[in-house]
Amino acid sequence: MNKLETSVIFDPKTDAYPSRVYAEPRWLPRQDPIVYGEWNAESGISKEQSDFYAKTGYLFLENFFGEAELKGYQEKARRLREASQNLSSDEIIRVPGGEEVQSIFAIHRTHPVFQELSRHPRLLAIVEYFLGGQAYIHQSRINYKPAFTGKEFYWHSDFETWHVEDGMPRMRALSCLIALEDNYPFNGPLMVMPGSHQIFVSCVSQTPEDPSKEFIAPDQASLTELAKRCGIETPVGKAGSVLLYDCNLMHGSNSNITPYPRSNIFMVYNSVKNKLAEPYFGKKPRPEYMATRAEL
Amino acid sequence: MNKLETSVIFDPKTDAYPSRVYAEPRWLPRQDPIVYGEWNAESGISKEQSDFYAKTGYLFLENFFGEAELKGYQEKARRLREASQNLSSDEIIRVPGGEEVQSIFAIHRTHPVFQELSRHPRLLAIVEYFLGGQAYIHQSRINYKPAFTGKEFYWHSDFETWHVEDGMPRMRALSCLIALEDNYPFNGPLMVMPGSHQIFVSCVSQTPEDPSKEFIAPDQASLTELAKRCGIETPVGKAGSVLLYDCNLMHGSNSNITPYPRSNIFMVYNSVKNKLAEPYFGKKPRPEYMATRAEL
Numbered sequence: 001m002n003k004l005e006t007s008v009i010f011d012p013k014t015d016a017y018p019s020r021v022y023a024e025p026r027w028l029p030r031q032d033p034i035v036y037g038e039w040n041a042e043s044g045i046s047k048e049q050s051d052f053y054a055k056t057g058y059l060f061l062e063n064f065f066g067e068a069e070l071k072g073y074q075e076k077a078r079r080l081r082e083a084s085q086n087l088s089s090d091e092i093i094r095v096p097g098g099e100e101v102q103s104i105f106a107i108h109r110t111h112p113v114f115q116e117l118s119r120h121p122r123l124l125a126i127v128e129y130f131l132g133g134q135a136y137i138h139q140s141r142i143n144y145k146p147a148f149t150g151k152e153f154y155w156h157s158d159f160e161t162w163h164v165e166d167g168m169p170r171m172r173a174l175s176c177l178i179a180l181e182d183n184y185p186f187n188g189p190l191m192v193m194p195g196s197h198q199i200f201v202s203c204v205s206q207t208p209e210d211p212s213k214e215f216i217a218p219d220q221a222s223l224t225e226l227a228k229r230c231g232i233e234t235p236v237g238k239a240g241s242v243l244l245y246d247c248n249l250m251h252g253s254n255s256n257i258t259p260y261p262r263s264n265i266f267m268v269y270n271s272v273k274n275k276l277a278e279p280y281f282g283k284k285p286r287p288e289y290m291a292t293r294a295e296l
Numbered sequence: 297m298n299k300l301e302t303s304v305i306f307d308p309k310t311d312a313y314p315s316r317v318y319a320e321p322r323w324l325p326r327q328d329p330i331v332y333g334e335w336n337a338e339s340g341i342s343k344e345q346s347d348f349y350a351k352t353g354y355l356f357l358e359n360f361f362g363e364a365e366l367k368g369y370q371e372k373a374r375r376l377r378e379a380s381q382n383l384s385s386d387e388i389i390r391v392p393g394g395e396e397v398q399s400i401f402a403i404h405r406t407h408p409v410f411q412e413l414s415r416h417p418r419l420l421a422i423v424e425y426f427l428g429g430q431a432y433i434h435q436s437r438i439n440y441k442p443a444f445t446g447k448e449f450y451w452h453s454d455f456e457t458w459h460v461e462d463g464m465p466r467m468r469a470l471s472c473l474i475a476l477e478d479n480y481p482f483n484g485p486l487m488v489m490p491g492s493h494q495i496f497v498s499c500v501s502q503t504p505e506d507p508s509k510e511f512i513a514p515d516q517a518s519l520t521e522l523a524k525r526c527g528i529e530t531p532v533g534k535a536g537s538v539l540l541y542d543c544n545l546m547h548g549s550n551s552n553i554t555p556y557p558r559s560n561i562f563m564v565y566n567s568v569k570n571k572l573a574e575p576y577f578g579k580k581p582r583p584e585y586m587a588t589r590a591e592l
């Protein structure tokens with residue numbers, strides 16, 4: 001028995017998706033639906049699109065937002081970034097070692113235009129169809145990936161993090177990425193492994209001996225095998241496009257040395273039937289702006 | 297007059313491509329041909345391919361090498377990497393801060409299979425057509441860009457380096473990249489700005505006050521404007537493909553977090569009519585394995 005197991009406050013024998021508890025990586029089958037709703041004419045997408053999402057774990061909707069809507073989001077995001085430059089707030093994350101704003105969290109809470117966006121009827125129809133009923137924002141943010149110096153973001157399943165660090169019980173959440181600029185295959189776009197949402201890669205246990213190892217990542221052998229089975233795709237398109245992806249889809253992004261910055265709005269929806277429990281390992285809950293607990 | 301100009305041993309007034317001498321970046325027009333030869337049936341490519349190269353500065357030749365040839369190069373590259381792991385030699389470059397082999401230089405000199413490759417008749421026919429006669433290897437190497445941790449390589453024109461650091465007088469050289477593995481848009485492939493070979497971006501002067509700034513890069517405004525005019529392309533394809541590109545083509549690559557490594561052979565050919573002179577700024581010539589001077 002390794003040191004960590006003594007501090008585990010959930011039982012890996014009964015939990016569907018134990019992670020960071022075993023010494024070796026394990027693959028566990030998904031035990032939850034992908035599409036919770038029954039498809040009908042009000043689902044907001046075609047049956048074919050729904051089937052594609054169920055199979056791959058993602059759905060790319062080109063030109064989802066019209067020009068006027070998009071312009072409103074772009075301008076607000078730009079003004080917000082400028083205003084945040086000289087502000088100090090937990091919700092504002094800067095690039096490592098720099099002053100430039102990298103992310104602004106909780107935008108749906110503090111800015112009416114993004115609150116409205118989070119409740120956008122055409123978007124919400126699809127989200128609630130996938131999640132099978134009412135959903136709330138687990139996390140929202142704008143990510144500004146700068147031109148020339150944008151850094152990579154390593155492979156991960158969001159659910160692995162949310163499960164362990166936020167106590168999200170099951171796979172009943174999804175991310176919605178709204179492209180504020182044109183995305184190209186070469187400016188560090190989101191890469192996904194289609195179909196990887198069917199497998200939960202249980203990450204190896206944390207090493208309390210090395211507290212510097214903060215970032216828990218899937219092991220290379222699992223990623224190699226997943227890529228072999230699933231392939232890698234980069235769903236990109238014009239500003240105003242929307243990418244929906246399942247909480248357990250393996251994804252990441254490369255760096256961006258091109259002159260094209262990449263700004264995206266992320267809205268993470270979780271089902272109201274999937275409210276957060278206590279984080280695992282007796283961890284302190286992450287702040288509200290990263291994992292909503294209060295406003296349900 | 298800044299400090300540097302006093303140590304310039306070439307005259308920016310008469311040199312066609314002064315760089316690292318002005319305080320601001322400058323754009324200078326190319327004063328040399330791109331295709332030096334007269335096209336005919338022995339040029340090794342079609343007239344259309346030749347015109348494409350002249351216009352864009354690159355040419356991608358899918359499946360240039362047959363399976364048997366390719367296999368020979370792949371196996372030799374693999375064995376060479378293994379053998380180099382525990383060898384210490386100037387020609388063997390390791391990843392920064394690590395033990396893994398990143399590049400092996402001068403492979404055409406020390407390994408018969410690559411010497412033969414450097415004189416491959418079908419390849420040499422094209423090279424000598426582009427360069428207008430006899431050419432020699434200015435530099436050869438294998439690059440191993442690892443999976444998961446491959447780093448980006450920032451935008452640059454090879455010629456800018458070779459002109460200043462190696463004293464290469466004119467634009468009469470080209471690179472030949474031989475893909476040893478399949479290249480994808482998402483595993484950090486070479487990105488090029490088609491048409492950028494027509495413009496010489498004179499980099500700003502070095503700052504002797506900050507000797508840590510070893511890497512001279514084109515300025516961001518120039519790169520932004522070039523990308524706007526030229527766009528960005530990632531010519532990728534199967535193992536055994538060849539990418540030829542002009543010495544002044546602006547190129548670079550993003551990082552690689554995918555499980556797919558990327559190994560390429562680079563052969564740089566220079567015209568015998570374009571032999572190296574003294575490096576600028578009274579610099580010491582770079583080692584033979586980076587810039588051939590002896591064997592002409």
